[in-house]
Amino acid sequence: MSRKDKVFDSTDPVIRAFEFNENVAHVFDDMAERSIPHYKDVQEMVTTLALTFYQEGSRIYDLGCSTGTTIALLLEGLKEHGLEDYFIRGIDNSAPMCREAQDKLLKLEYDRKRVVIEEADIMDESIENASVVIMNYTLQFIDPFHREELIRKIYKGLNHNGILLVSDKTLQSHTDISRIFVDNYYNMKRRNGYSELEIARKREALENVLIPYPISEEEELFRLCGFEAVDLFYTWYNFSSFICLKKG
């Protein structure tokens, strides 16, 4: 049962940098649904694309898996398609997020030895025999200095015809347009019940923690790291989802 996000509903004069701590993990599903445009639709698209490119006997990685929402959908889809020889690895460096993911998955029926949720930094983990790597709203939290190293590692660990699916908050090519898109984004948050105070406090807490790239730079990064085909599969104002295919 999803608990309501009230993390930034406070008048505490100190606004701390955003962290995926116990308080956030506890309400994360509600936070994601009310703060990420079309969160459920994107999850479904990611699952459909993952199942399209999944190769039997290979691994699926969910980097920054949070509460395991994507993994739960993947398990459902793999079952529907009668695919049984998979191995899913969810990695997150937040212990409370990993606990939430484990609790969510405990409620599902699947072969327990085929899914591992690991508390680790994705920069330290190896990627092997992967046909699908998912990074839903996680790359934006990785230090820009380390993004190229991470994407190169993912490319190396993917099999031929494997895919990387990335969703992120993005910037536009001109600040005037970025500003209008961000205004529309905050309007969406207002419609979803967040107050002006909550919006302003979260915005400040995310400053220098969530670092978005312009769409063109993010696409360029994927190409630079080897991906032969890079496309958008979803975009809504300042949010975009990319599919990156390895042909080499």
Ligand SMILES: C[S@@+](CC[C@H](N)C(=O)[O-])C[C@H]1O[C@@H](n2cnc3c(N)ncnc32)[C@H](O)[C@@H]1O
């Ligand atoms: C916005 S959430 C991801 C949401 C999730 N993928 C989904 O679709 O619901 C970002 C996640 O990335 C994790 N994270 C950030 N940096 C990380 C790192 N260096 N290594 C592992 N996990 C990281 C955070 O703990 C957080 O759970």
